Structures are given as C-alpha cells and as structure tokens.
Amino acid sequence: MDRGGPRRPDSSRKRLSLWGGLYRNPASCTHRVDRINEGSRPPAEPGQTGLRVDLRSKVLLFHRLRGRIASTVALLFLLTSCARSSKPPSSRPGVAQAPVPAVQRSSLGVAVGPRQAFAADACIAFPPAGKDRHRTIFIDAGHGGPDAGATGTASDGKQVQEKTLTLAVGLDLSNQLRRDGYRVVLSRTRDGTVGRTLSGSVTEGAYTPDGVRADLRARVACANSAHARLLISIHFDAFWSPAVGGAQTVYDPRRPFSGQSLHFARLIQRAVLLAFQAHGWDVSDRGVIPDTRLDAPTLSVRGAAYGHLVELGPAKRGWLDHPSLMPGALLEPLFLTDPAEASVARSHVGQEALSGAVARAVREYFSAGSR
Structure with missing residues (x-):
C-alpha cells in the first residue's frame, strides 16, 4: 500500500483485442x-x-x-x-480462452447493501461451499480502478501493480474460506471501484483525495451491510529504496474490539511468516503495529489529523460518520519495490501461500473462541 496517494495509470499499456487472430480471412x-x-x-x-x-x-x-x-x-x-x-469462436470446453477467476464465473454471488452506493460488481456475497459455520468474512482487495496502488518491478523485469495482486490474493482467499464453510463478502470482484464514481472524484485518470476517501468509506459500508464478523484488508507495501522489504500487519488500537483485532493481526503475521519460511523465502518480520504509528504520509491535512486507517479506525464526525463494526486487520506482506518480494507476490505459488496463511489465521481466530 503506497500511502503517498494513488498513481495515474500507465497510458502506454497495450490493449489486446478479444477476437484478434481468431477469425478466418x-x-x-x-x-x-x-x-x-x-x-x-x-x-x-x-x-x-x-x-x-x-x-x-x-x-x-x-x-x-x-x-x-x-x-x-x-x-x-x-x-x-x-x-x-466467420462466426466468433465457440465458448465450449476445449477452446482456449483467457482464464477467469472462479469466483467471477459463479452464479451464486448476491449483491449486498443499497446498490445505489456500490459499483455493479462490488460488494458481492458468496455462500459457503463447505459445512456452514454461520459466519461472514469481509475481504477487501485494496485499491482498484483508477487507483493502482503501489507499483514495482519483479526480478524478471515485469511490472506489477498492487491492485492486480490484491485482487488475485483476495479471490483465492475467498475460495479457501468458502470451502471452510464461511460466507464471504468481497468488496470487489474485478478491477474497478467499490463505490460508485462521483463527479469530480477522478482527475486525469487518478482519484482525488476525496475520491479515495469516498471509495474507502464504501468498503466500510459494504462490510457493515454484510454483518461481517471479521474484516480483512489486503495490501502490499512500497518504498523509494528497493533494499527495504518485509511483512507487517496493522490493527487499530482505539476501538471497543481492539483486543480482538490485535489477536487476529498477530495470527495473520505469524501465519504469513511461517508460509514464507516453508517456501524458503527470506522476508523480514516488520511486526504487528497500530495504525496510529504508521509513519507514511497521508493524502490530506484532514487525513493526517484523523490519524487512523479509514477501514479500521473509529468514527469522526464529518470524516467517518459510520466506522467498521467488527474486528479487523490490514496486511502488507511484501514490498513491491523489492524485486525479490515483488516476484513472490506476482507468482501463483506466492499468492496461494498468502491466501492459505490468512485462511489459517481465520480458522485459528474462531477456534480460540472468538465470536
């Protein structure tokens, strides 16, 4: 998560034609x-x-x-x-097509909350695929749409974007938790915003500070509308020096349920580091920290005065009137500006290791008697 603000999308990206090369002459x-x-x-x-x-x-x-x-x-x-x-290619099995995340193909997704507040494919609930545990988990894949988040370069020279990687991990985590018997609500199921884009919230292809805050508040509203028991916000980190790396998990210490959030954050941090060690990846432990101690710059003076992450923090009149109502944590397991860590984040093995670690933390959280 690059707290310096959203970056403008690269206008030089190539667009691939959907049907290119498939028609006969x-x-x-x-x-x-x-x-x-x-x-x-x-x-x-x-x-x-x-x-x-x-x-x-x-x-x-x-x-x-x-x-x-x-x-x-x-x-x-x-x-x-x-x-x-001359007809378009068949969509039958056996015809090569671009892969689509399984959760997006599911017809079981149900829209949550007042739809005038959310984008079309945002705030979607999916039922448990295993024995129903009667608990809902909210998964927020950080950034999306005009907000690319942090960017970096993997060891092979390939560019990576935070919004793409958080979505990949979030979708895989959703599938794992559903198999474990949880109802899952995803803030977003594709590369897009969560809240409806308001006039003036995007300038020259990037969010304004007010646009960022509005989209974050939409994610909080989605979690509350879903009556989630846990909030999980997935991000990656960035720094100006590629020598800086490591994993950290963030919680808010000023909530009635801060003790539960701290417990959950510790479970995530431990599970993520163990998963990295099991694969032989040397990722340093940056610890579990309160959001009041984050030393990254904010997008506005009002944001600095608030002093919390919007998704985790308490209410403040005029800034965040309706805060999240459940324990939660924000994980930043890798730095995309470190080529080695960006390579892990970009790989399927790395993404599965991350989602598996968070799923394990969720199981441990509820098995310990947390409600």
Whole structure:
C-alpha cells in the first residue's frame, strides 16, 4: 500500500483485442469461389452455331450442364463453410480462452447493501461451499480502478501493480474460506471501484483525495451491510529504496474490539511468516503495529489529523460518520519495490501461500473462541 496517494495509470499499456487472430480471412473464401467459377465453364466449341444439334453437340451440352450443376453445388458448399467460419469462436470446453477467476464465473454471488452506493460488481456475497459455520468474512482487495496502488518491478523485469495482486490474493482467499464453510463478502470482484464514481472524484485518470476517501468509506459500508464478523484488508507495501522489504500487519488500537483485532493481526503475521519460511523465502518480520504509528504520509491535512486507517479506525464526525463494526486487520506482506518480494507476490505459488496463511489465521481466530 503506497500511502503517498494513488498513481495515474500507465497510458502506454497495450490493449489486446478479444477476437484478434481468431477469425478466418474472408478473402480466402472469395478466392476459392472465384477459382471454381472460372474453371467450371468448358471452352467454347468452334463451329457450334444456330440450332444444329448433332450427337457431338448433345454430348457437349450434357457435359456443360453437368459442369454447371457441380459448380453450383460446390459454390453453395463453400459459401456455407465461409459463413460458419466467420462466426466468433465457440465458448465450449476445449477452446482456449483467457482464464477467469472462479469466483467471477459463479452464479451464486448476491449483491449486498443499497446498490445505489456500490459499483455493479462490488460488494458481492458468496455462500459457503463447505459445512456452514454461520459466519461472514469481509475481504477487501485494496485499491482498484483508477487507483493502482503501489507499483514495482519483479526480478524478471515485469511490472506489477498492487491492485492486480490484491485482487488475485483476495479471490483465492475467498475460495479457501468458502470451502471452510464461511460466507464471504468481497468488496470487489474485478478491477474497478467499490463505490460508485462521483463527479469530480477522478482527475486525469487518478482519484482525488476525496475520491479515495469516498471509495474507502464504501468498503466500510459494504462490510457493515454484510454483518461481517471479521474484516480483512489486503495490501502490499512500497518504498523509494528497493533494499527495504518485509511483512507487517496493522490493527487499530482505539476501538471497543481492539483486543480482538490485535489477536487476529498477530495470527495473520505469524501465519504469513511461517508460509514464507516453508517456501524458503527470506522476508523480514516488520511486526504487528497500530495504525496510529504508521509513519507514511497521508493524502490530506484532514487525513493526517484523523490519524487512523479509514477501514479500521473509529468514527469522526464529518470524516467517518459510520466506522467498521467488527474486528479487523490490514496486511502488507511484501514490498513491491523489492524485486525479490515483488516476484513472490506476482507468482501463483506466492499468492496461494498468502491466501492459505490468512485462511489459517481465520480458522485459528474462531477456534480460540472468538465470536
């Protein structure tokens, strides 16, 4: 999570055409038809004039008619074939298509809360896939849409964006928790905003400070509307020096349930570090810290005066009238500005290790008697 503010999206990104290269060339069909038409006519016979029809001319007439019939049949066949080949590719299994996260293909998702407050694919609930534990977990994939979050470069030179990685981890975590029997509510299921984008909240492709705060408040509203028992906010970190790295988990110490939030944050931090160690990744322990001690810059003077993270912090009139109503924690397990850590965050193995660690922390949290 880069607290210096959202970055403008890279305007040089290439856009891939959905159907590019999948249609056949219609001109090839035309050429084949032309060749058949050109070759279907027998050469004209000299001396064939008037109504003189002898045996030889009858034979020629028969061959001519037979050639035209064959030509017509071939023409109809090719036109039918070309018409079929010009249709879009089938979506049946076996046809190569871009992968879509499983939770997005599910027809089980149900919109949560007042829809005028949320974007179309935001604040969606998914039922448990295992034995129902009758508990709801809110998962927030940080950033999204015009807010790319932190950016970095992996060891192979590939660029990474925080909003893409948080969504990948969040979707995988959702699937794991559902298998464990939890109802899961996702703040976002695609690269987009959570709240509806208001006029003036985006300038030159990036959020204004008020736009950022409005979208964060929409995430809080989603968690409250879902009646979640736990709030999990997924982020990654960044710094100007690539030598800085490590994992940390954040909680808020000024809430009635701060003790539960601290307990959950410690479980996350421990599980994440153990997962990294199991894979042989050397990621330093930056600890569990209160959001009041975050030393990163804020987006505005009012934000600095508030002194908390919006998703975790207490109410403040005019700034956050309706705070989150459940224990929660924000994890920043890796620095995207450290190429080695960015490579872990970008890999499927790294994302599965992270989501598995957080799922383990959730199980431990509730098994210890937390309500």
